[in-house]
Each structure stands twice: as C-alpha cells, then as structure tokens.
Amino acid sequence: MSKELIKGNEAIVKAAILAGCRAYFGYPITPASEIAEAAAYYFPTVGGTFLQAESEVASINMIYGASSAGLRCMTGSSGPGISLMQEGISYLAGSELPCVIADIMRGGPGLGNIGPEQGDYNQMVKGGGHGNYHNIVLAPNSAQEMCDLTILAFELADKYRNPAVVLADGYIGQMMEPVDFPETAQEAPVKDWAARGDAATRKNVITSIYLSHEALEQHELRLAEKYRRIRESEVRYEAYQVSDAEIVLVGYGIVSRVLKSAVDMARHYGIRAGLFRPITLFPFPTQQLAEISMSTERFLTVELSDGQLVDDVRLAISRRHPCDFYSRMGGCVPSTEEVFDVIRSTISHPAECNEAMAVPMGLHAV
Amino acid sequence: MYTIVQQRPDSIYDLFERKDGDQHVTHYCPGCGHGVIHKMIAECLDDLGVQDRTILVSPVGCSVFAYYYFDVGNVQAPHGRAPAVATGIKRSRPGSIVLSYQGDGDLAAIGGNEILHAANRGEDITVFFVNNAIYGMTGGQMAPTSLLGQKTTTSPFGRTLQNEGYPMRVCELLAALEAPVYLERTAIFDSKNNMRTRKAIRKAIQNQIDGLGFSLVEILSPCPTIWKMTPQDARKWLNENMIPYYKPGVYRDKTAPPTKSIVTLQAASGSSSAASEAGQTPATKVPADNAVEPSSPPPAPSRRTARKEVPLVEVPSLLGIRATERPGETSGSAALLGNYNERSRFFDSTVSPAPPRSEAGFFPSTVPEKYQNPQIKIAGFGGQGVLLLGEVLAESGMLSGYRVSWLPSYGPEMRGGTAHCHVRLSQHEIGSPLVSRPTILLSLNKPSLLKFLPEATPGALIIYNSSLIDEPPVRDDIETVPLSATEIAEKIGSPKVANMVMIGGLMARTHLLSKETVFAAIDALVKNQALIELNRRAIEAGMQAVLELEAVLQS
Incomplete structure (x- = not known):
C-alpha cells in the first residue's frame, strides 16, 4: 500500500x-x-x-x-x-x-x-x-x-x-x-x-x-x-467505546478527533466515556443515536459552533435524556485536556441540559 | 392536392405538449417579439443543421418557458445566471451549440456580472438578449433598460436620472471588451429590421459553429401588454422611443475581413416619425468607430474545442499515485469496482473495537521511551521554513512506518508573522492532531519559545535555535538542547536551512528518524536539486553539532 x-x-x-x-x-x-x-x-x-x-x-x-x-x-x-x-x-x-x-x-x-x-x-x-x-x-x-x-x-x-x-x-x-x-x-x-x-x-x-x-x-x-x-x-457513523459508556460524546470533523483522544484519556482515568461521530450529517444518524440512548444516560455534544449540531442530537435523544453542550468558536479548537475537564465536570453534575460556550481561559464550568 | 408553403421549423415542436392549456399556440401575447425571435432562431438551427447539437439555456422572465417550444436540449437557468450556466455546458460539451436566451432584467440587472465575464472570457456561446425596456413576466417593473421618463410599476412617476440613472446600453458596454467577436443590436418592428435580426441571429450561431468565440445579438422587442398598447402602437413606440437611444448596428465584428471598416448603422429616427411610420427607417453609411477595428487580428481558432484525451489507465500516475504490486490479484473492472465499493462501505458497525494498546518494540530500540509517540510543536518566524520542517518530520515519520499528522497555522500570519505547526508521530491511531501539550518543542526564535514553553509537558525536550535565542529556557522540569542553527546554516551556505539543522539536532538527540528516511523525505518534498544537497548537509551538520555537545557534556 x-x-x-x-x-x-x-x-x-x-x-x-x-x-x-x-x-x-x-x-x-x-x-x-x-x-x-x-x-x-x-x-x-x-x-x-x-x-x-x-x-x-x-x-x-x-x-x-x-x-x-x-x-x-x-x-x-x-x-x-x-x-x-x-x-x-x-x-x-x-x-x-x-x-x-x-x-x-x-x-x-x-x-x-x-x-x-x-x-x-x-x-x-x-x-x-x-x-x-x-x-x-x-x-x-x-x-x-x-x-x-x-x-x-x-x-x-x-x-x-x-x-x-x-x-x-x-x-x-x-x-x-x-x-x-x-x-x-x-x-x-x-x-x-x-x-x-x-x-x-x-x-x-x-x-x-x-x-x-x-x-x-x-x-x-x-x-x-x-x-x-x-x-x-445512507446513514453512516462511527461509534467508539459506546457499549458500556456512562457518557457519550458527540461531535464531527476535527472535534471528533479531539473527542477520541479525550475518550482515551477519560478511560485511562476510569471514566467510561464513548464517542459517537456522525459521518453523514444529512441523513443524520437519529435512529442509531436513539438506540445508544437506551443504554447511556449522559450525552455531551461538542462543536465549533453555537449549538447547531446539538439540536439534532437533542432531537434524537430528548425524549429520554438531556444533552450537555460545549462549544468553542472563532477558530479556537478545544484541547484534549480541556474536553477531559468538561467530561469530569459534566458527570459530576445532575443530568440537565447544561451549556457552556466560549468560556474564557478555555476551561469549562457548567 | 395541396402544397405546404409554410410550416413550423423542425426545431420548434408542432404541438406544445409541455404546456398547459391550448397546445397549438404559444403563451406569448399578441404582438410580442419573443414568438418571432423564437421562430427565427429555430429556422436558423434547421438551416445550419445543428438541431441535435443545440442546448438552449432559458432565463427567468417570459421566455422561461422556451423549452415548451424548442425541440432541442433545454436547460432552465436561475435569474441572470444563464451565461454562467452556458459556460458550464459549453466547457463540458465543447461540440454542442449553446444558446443563452435572456431578457433585459435577467441579463443587464441581476446577471450583469455573469454576462460581463462570459463575454470577457470570450466564451464560445451565443447570447440572444431581448430588450423590451421593462420586466414583462412580473408585471411591468422597471428594467435597467427602461427609458428616462418611462413609467413603470416601480417608477410610477417616470424613471429619473437622479434616482435610477441612465438606461444601460449593453452592446456599447460589451464593445469595450477585447474578447467578443460579434455584437449587434437589431429590432423587431418592421420587415426590414426583422430581416436584419434574422441575419444577425444566423451569423451569431454560425460564429459558434465555426468556433470563433462570444457572440451577442441584442434585439429590441415590443411588449404590448405591459406597455399597455396595441401591437401596432407598441411597434411605433419602439421605433420612436427605443431606436433613438438604443441605436441598431454592428458594435463588434471580428469575423469580417479587416478591409470592411464601414458598416451600416440605423440612423436615429428621432422625432421624425414619417419615415418610421411607413416602416422606412433611413439607413445611412457612418464610420463605425465602435464597429470593426481594422487593427484587430482575425480571431484565433477556438481554444475550447481541442481537449486532451487522457486514457483512464493513465490518470492515477498523472495524479502522482504510485501503483502497488499485488501479485495474483484480479485486474480490470472487477478489481476497480471492488476497490471503490470497499471505500463506500463506511463504518456500518455500531461499535468499533478499542485501538490496540502499546506494542512493545514498535519504535526502534534506540529511541528512548520518553521520546516515543512524540507530540511535536515547531515554531518560529514566517519564512524560517517552520512548516517545511514539520512536513519533513511527518513525511519521514510516514516512511518509518509511524502514524503521522501535520497541522499548520495558516493564513496571513504566514506572511511575516509567526508560524507554527503540530506534528505527531505515533504507533497508535492518532486522535487529536492538535498538539496542545508538546513533548518536543523545536523553537527557531525567541517569541515562539516564550509563547510555547509554558505548554510543554514536564520532561519535555526543548531544542532551541541559540543563534537567535540569547537566554536559555527557564524551567527546571524540562530537557533543553541549544543549537546554533542559524550560524551553522550560514556556514554551510544559507541561513534558510536552519530548519534542517534543527531536524539534524532532533535526530541525533532522539533517534526517532533515520538519516535514510529523512533524506528520502527531502527528496519527496524539495524540488530543486541544489537545495536538496544543501538540506542534506544542514541535517548532517545539525546531527554533528548535537553529538559534539553531548560528548562535551559527558566528558
């Protein structure tokens, strides 16, 4: 090759x-x-x-x-x-x-x-x-x-x-x-x-x-x-470490790469994180995400926009669970460590639709 | 017994089956110019024998339904974009005859940019521009070609110079461009002018058949319904009001022999309506300062029609894709389909397995464990070759069998400001290609060291260009290697290869990359043979310098 x-x-x-x-x-x-x-x-x-x-x-x-x-x-x-x-x-x-x-x-x-x-x-x-x-x-x-x-x-x-x-x-x-x-x-x-x-x-x-x-x-x-x-x-997606996940991260593009590293880091520290990456955004993998929401309660959508992807994630899972949301914009891309901190913070809070956007210093507090 | 003396041209359907209602008649109003112009175009397509090859691009406006009538390939375009659509068609099918049929709002207002640039490129298309000084289909709003004083639904007090400016003369405007080969304005109102229109249409299509380039015929055309006139009055109004402002004539003809420097122009009839009422617009010979330019060279043969035919099997190698020897594998279309289907079957499993964890012995045993799976950040001034430095690491990393990624800073900052890039070499699938906590920092200037030093992980390796950085990095939990990269590079022949000296230093310190793979990477990335040699020497000098430094420290 x-x-x-x-x-x-x-x-x-x-x-x-x-x-x-x-x-x-x-x-x-x-x-x-x-x-x-x-x-x-x-x-x-x-x-x-x-x-x-x-x-x-x-x-x-x-x-x-x-x-x-x-x-x-x-x-x-x-x-x-x-x-x-x-x-x-x-x-x-x-x-x-x-x-x-x-x-x-x-x-x-x-x-x-x-x-x-x-x-x-x-x-x-x-x-x-x-x-x-x-x-x-x-x-x-x-x-x-x-x-x-x-x-x-x-x-x-x-x-x-x-x-x-x-x-x-x-x-x-x-x-x-x-x-x-x-x-x-x-x-x-x-x-x-x-x-x-x-x-x-x-x-x-x-x-x-x-x-x-x-x-x-x-x-x-x-x-x-x-x-x-x-x-x-025509739905296509990637699911990584979701079968036993206590929290599933959702993101696409460059964000999904950071999320994958964050999942590995979280697992290293004993947090059962997983990643769901839509590959087709239309058609959106609504059904597949809904199925995952049968076994996982916590979702965290990370995107480089002010809450565009999270709408579709919430539509897919909203009947069952809320979805937290973390966003960076303006050309800023969160680091693996930053996302890891958000994961830790998210699971330590009760499940509701927490949102955090463009937090100064790049670190997140829900 | 009877003889058919007149019938519809072949290029017009006998029955308009695409149309609702009466399919024997067009949807155009009595006295409208479109029907006449359609017929002239269709007869011309018949006569020239190009019906099968013709693709008509219809606009937004009354003639949006041209495809009801024309028995040719039909493409309906967005408002004003017909010249761009026609460009796409003609470039894709150079053998086709592409006609763009547009009204005045479509071409001169919303599509002003598209027509200007299609004309300026000399697209090998034919444009019929029907100018009736009004928006017809939408019910009589002002057009860019509406006359001063003309009352329309959006100029209820009459068009004024102060508010809307002068009516736009399209032929004159396009005649300022070098590329068009033929521009003529004609009119539909009496038999003489109709005959001129027919002739102009034929010539404009013939030009495309001959591959000569861009032709446009502007046709002044009556719109009795919206002008609120009888067809007779509309013709009269056109003659008395439009003709004086929009003078018929040839505004460009590069197809004519250079000797013909005089052309016939319709004289403005002005207020003398006697002649025009009789259908006799006086024609006079005038020097055509806006017509044939005797100095213009004859048009070159069409540059569009000659297209290189490249056999499919040659395409991958033309893209620089190297074939791999796969003995025993089937070749031909079956293999091809297998190859592509494999790529389309995307991640339909619900759960991917976890990636393999560390494989012992993946990195050469010479690489100390602390340097394995490095997250490298490279930073310096724009112009110091920071991005190339990273590319060489990534390319040689790939050749070494590692997983690699290279992510640049990009944009204006590359031109003069600071530049940096992120490189990862890994035995695992690479998640984030962003290096937010570098384990190795290569710093070529002081600002970049100050900026990125705090990001470095504890135990990180910092190799810095001591020629430009006078103070060593201050942190007691890192390893630092000073390397006078710029001075060494200058000694070799050019300060520009300081980036390669840094690579040499990294290689000597970490053993991550062999000289063989780095040299191969440079061969792949650097085109100039003399520079390849210089780069190699710089790398060797960088290695030497770090080895000497280590020897001094050990003794």
Whole structure:
C-alpha cells in the first residue's frame, strides 16, 4: 500500500478526478484555496476543465451547467462563498442535478476569520437556500476521509441526482496525513437524463419550474420521498467505546478527533466515556443515536459552533435524556485536556441540559 | 392536392405538449417579439443543421418557458445566471451549440456580472438578449433598460436620472471588451429590421459553429401588454422611443475581413416619425468607430474545442499515485469496482473495537521511551521554513512506518508573522492532531519559545535555535538542547536551512528518524536539486553539532 502525505484539501481533488470528475469551477477563499489550486493543476492534466469563475454565484451556476450536460463536476469554497452559492444549490436540488460541493468551514458570521469553525452546519445540513430540499452532507475527519468521502459523495450524488456536500473545517482541510488513494480511476457514468448536445438527449429538459400548484406539489413530494430513501439507506457513523459508556460524546470533523483522544484519556482515568461521530450529517444518524440512548444516560455534544449540531442530537435523544453542550468558536479548537475537564465536570453534575460556550481561559464550568 | 408553403421549423415542436392549456399556440401575447425571435432562431438551427447539437439555456422572465417550444436540449437557468450556466455546458460539451436566451432584467440587472465575464472570457456561446425596456413576466417593473421618463410599476412617476440613472446600453458596454467577436443590436418592428435580426441571429450561431468565440445579438422587442398598447402602437413606440437611444448596428465584428471598416448603422429616427411610420427607417453609411477595428487580428481558432484525451489507465500516475504490486490479484473492472465499493462501505458497525494498546518494540530500540509517540510543536518566524520542517518530520515519520499528522497555522500570519505547526508521530491511531501539550518543542526564535514553553509537558525536550535565542529556557522540569542553527546554516551556505539543522539536532538527540528516511523525505518534498544537497548537509551538520555537545557534556 503506497501512501501519500497530503493535505485534506488536495486529497479532495485527486479523489474527485479518480471518481471521474472532469469539471471544476470555483473561486479562491481561505481555507479552501488549495482545492482550487490543485484543481487548476490536475484537471487540465487529465483532460478536464478548470475555470476560476468571477464569483461563487457564477461558479455554482457553471456547476449547474456542467451537471446539466451530464458531467461529474465539483466546486469548493468556505462560509462566505457558500452563502453566495445557496441560490444555485437550491436550483441544483430543485432540478435534481448531482454535483459535489466541498465546504471547508471558517470562522464567524460576516467576514469572521479563517480559523476552523463548524458554523456552516445549519446552512448546509438544514438548507440555506430557499424551498424544501436537502443536501447529502458527509463530514470527514481525516485526510483519508477527505479522499474516501469525496468519492462516496460522487456516488451518492449520482445515485440520488442530488447535490452532495463534503463538509469539513479549516483544520481538516489544511492538515496533512498519509492517504491511501485508489490505484485505479473510475469512468463517470453516462447520464441519459442530461442535455448532452446530441440526438439521444435532445428531448431532455433540465428545470425546476412547475407552474401549476399541483404539479409542483407532486415534484416536492417526489423529492421528499427521495430524502426519505436517503435517510433510510445512507446513514453512516462511527461509534467508539459506546457499549458500556456512562457518557457519550458527540461531535464531527476535527472535534471528533479531539473527542477520541479525550475518550482515551477519560478511560485511562476510569471514566467510561464513548464517542459517537456522525459521518453523514444529512441523513443524520437519529435512529442509531436513539438506540445508544437506551443504554447511556449522559450525552455531551461538542462543536465549533453555537449549538447547531446539538439540536439534532437533542432531537434524537430528548425524549429520554438531556444533552450537555460545549462549544468553542472563532477558530479556537478545544484541547484534549480541556474536553477531559468538561467530561469530569459534566458527570459530576445532575443530568440537565447544561451549556457552556466560549468560556474564557478555555476551561469549562457548567 | 395541396402544397405546404409554410410550416413550423423542425426545431420548434408542432404541438406544445409541455404546456398547459391550448397546445397549438404559444403563451406569448399578441404582438410580442419573443414568438418571432423564437421562430427565427429555430429556422436558423434547421438551416445550419445543428438541431441535435443545440442546448438552449432559458432565463427567468417570459421566455422561461422556451423549452415548451424548442425541440432541442433545454436547460432552465436561475435569474441572470444563464451565461454562467452556458459556460458550464459549453466547457463540458465543447461540440454542442449553446444558446443563452435572456431578457433585459435577467441579463443587464441581476446577471450583469455573469454576462460581463462570459463575454470577457470570450466564451464560445451565443447570447440572444431581448430588450423590451421593462420586466414583462412580473408585471411591468422597471428594467435597467427602461427609458428616462418611462413609467413603470416601480417608477410610477417616470424613471429619473437622479434616482435610477441612465438606461444601460449593453452592446456599447460589451464593445469595450477585447474578447467578443460579434455584437449587434437589431429590432423587431418592421420587415426590414426583422430581416436584419434574422441575419444577425444566423451569423451569431454560425460564429459558434465555426468556433470563433462570444457572440451577442441584442434585439429590441415590443411588449404590448405591459406597455399597455396595441401591437401596432407598441411597434411605433419602439421605433420612436427605443431606436433613438438604443441605436441598431454592428458594435463588434471580428469575423469580417479587416478591409470592411464601414458598416451600416440605423440612423436615429428621432422625432421624425414619417419615415418610421411607413416602416422606412433611413439607413445611412457612418464610420463605425465602435464597429470593426481594422487593427484587430482575425480571431484565433477556438481554444475550447481541442481537449486532451487522457486514457483512464493513465490518470492515477498523472495524479502522482504510485501503483502497488499485488501479485495474483484480479485486474480490470472487477478489481476497480471492488476497490471503490470497499471505500463506500463506511463504518456500518455500531461499535468499533478499542485501538490496540502499546506494542512493545514498535519504535526502534534506540529511541528512548520518553521520546516515543512524540507530540511535536515547531515554531518560529514566517519564512524560517517552520512548516517545511514539520512536513519533513511527518513525511519521514510516514516512511518509518509511524502514524503521522501535520497541522499548520495558516493564513496571513504566514506572511511575516509567526508560524507554527503540530506534528505527531505515533504507533497508535492518532486522535487529536492538535498538539496542545508538546513533548518536543523545536523553537527557531525567541517569541515562539516564550509563547510555547509554558505548554510543554514536564520532561519535555526543548531544542532551541541559540543563534537567535540569547537566554536559555527557564524551567527546571524540562530537557533543553541549544543549537546554533542559524550560524551553522550560514556556514554551510544559507541561513534558510536552519530548519534542517534543527531536524539534524532532533535526530541525533532522539533517534526517532533515520538519516535514510529523512533524506528520502527531502527528496519527496524539495524540488530543486541544489537545495536538496544543501538540506542534506544542514541535517548532517545539525546531527554533528548535537553529538559534539553531548560528548562535551559527558566528558
């Protein structure tokens, strides 16, 4: 097995090409720019298209065009750019166009900063654009998963004709780790529904407009049925040391890496901690978390946002137990020791929905 | 017996089955320009034999339903974004004929940026810009092309210079760009102008067939319903009010032979309505300062159509992915599918096992236990090669068989400020890649030592660049190794390799990494051959310096 030490952002690009993606349209933004830079080098090298668009508004619409034409295509950005793409993402979902969007999350509302945060959870997982739709959202926590989940994102996007998002934070994008890439390249599937500019597809229409109320309702019901199938079949998660856990930590992305270390540290000190990591954020592993709540009473959600993920965790387990919540923001990532302190503090308090955010000195008191 | 003398073009459906209600007629109002323009485009697609290859991008506006009518591939775009959508299609299918059909609000207001940049890139697409000086579908709001004084539902007192500014002239605007090959403004109101429109449409599509580049035809078009006029009055209003401000003519033609420097422009009819009422707009020959530029070189052949074909089997090696010998394994598509399916089957087990605990003898026996599974922080000025130092450790760690991670500080601070990175080398799966409590600190300057020294664990190893740090770290529970990295590097030939001297020092002290793997890492990371040699010498000098220091301390 030959591994390559590579940044998560660059791994996304190589994985996309191996998955048969041949069109990249994007606009640079820290901390996602390595995606555009690597794409600018590798896409032309393999006979594909790279184009730096005039804005994220244009790049997502170029994706709309390339996907309409039947290509596997992708773009990448970070919070402010993703905000600009939301119109296009809604159109992609409405027109049932597959594509992959990498969101390497940065800090804050507005310009914020370029540190790692997870504040795009709601805008990617819950919608963000107008109308009733969902993105398929995958949350890698290593450079290897930046590769693997990008490939999976292309498969799921085509399987369901739906936008798929690789949602990572600045650290997962910037971090270098060894990656084992597939050694063979995939052929992109031929899409008979697309407008490819040939006689076979001349009758095809790509649109999201349904003028009659009844027709649009039927369309939206069809989409809802698709999302139900996705919820049923595509949940992915990692559960670590949960079978005997007295407290289960929940987190994704870079946070889940810290949580895993914190679980090990807690176990070392005799606290039976476990980790539940959603890998798909949509579909959210609601059922699996609910099952764990049958045997574990204490939950602690840790996220780099002000309580976005915890909403879904509480929905999954709320009937049975409360869920504590710890948050860091602005580019701050909790250390293993910090999370360990929060775990100790949490289990020493009665179970209720304790919350702690952005505590000065990085140390937490419930 | 009868002869069909007129029928719908092949590129227009005979029956509009995608439409509700009467499927024999369009949804356009009587006297509207869209129907005429649709027909002209469709006839042209027939004549040029490109119906199968054509993909029409329809906008938001009355022509959002162009796909009811055109028997070609159809893509409906978000408001104003048709040029970007068309770009995505054309770049993906260079052999297709991509038409972007847009109204004035769509193209000149909300889509201003998209059209400007598609034109400026010289996208090999054809744009039909239908200008009726109003928002039609939404019921008569002001457009960027509404005329001064024109009353609309959002300019109820008439458009004013003070509030909304001048109506936007799109052809003139785009003619300021170098890339477009063909820009013409025509009008739909009498047979003569209609014929000019037909000709312009044909030329704009032919240009794309020939791969010449970006073409746009702006068509002034009546909107009787929203203008609240009869079709006849609407045509008259267009002639008397729009034509004087939006002068028909060729604003760019790089497809014409360079000698043709004079083109026909429609003269402004102004207030003299006699000629226009008779449908006779006087045409005069005027020098075309905004038309053909004789100095412009003929357009280059399309840069879009020639795309490199790369066989699938060559793709991994082009990505720098090295194949592993796996004797006896099946090859071809079965192996390929197996490979990918394996990656898709993601963590469907409910409980993962605990990671294997310490395996005795994982690290070489030469590595003292206190240096095993190090959490390393490396810090210094931006420009001291802090990140590369970390990369070399991570790469050589990987080559040594350890699990590794490298996490940088990133962003503006890299340019001039401080830089640091976190490196972990481990025999276990690495949880947090963040090094919050370093067991090894490599410090290249004083501010970074002051900043990170308090984080170091008790017993931590601190190797510091004594060339730039005049005071040794003050803590009695740590190990310190001074290394005059900058001076040593200068002696070798460049202060820039002080980072490699530090690596040498770390290697000599801890034995975590062999010279072989570190040199291999440098070969992988450093492109310049001369620098590779310099880096190697710096590493050896760093090792030597620490060994000498230890010898002195032991004696």
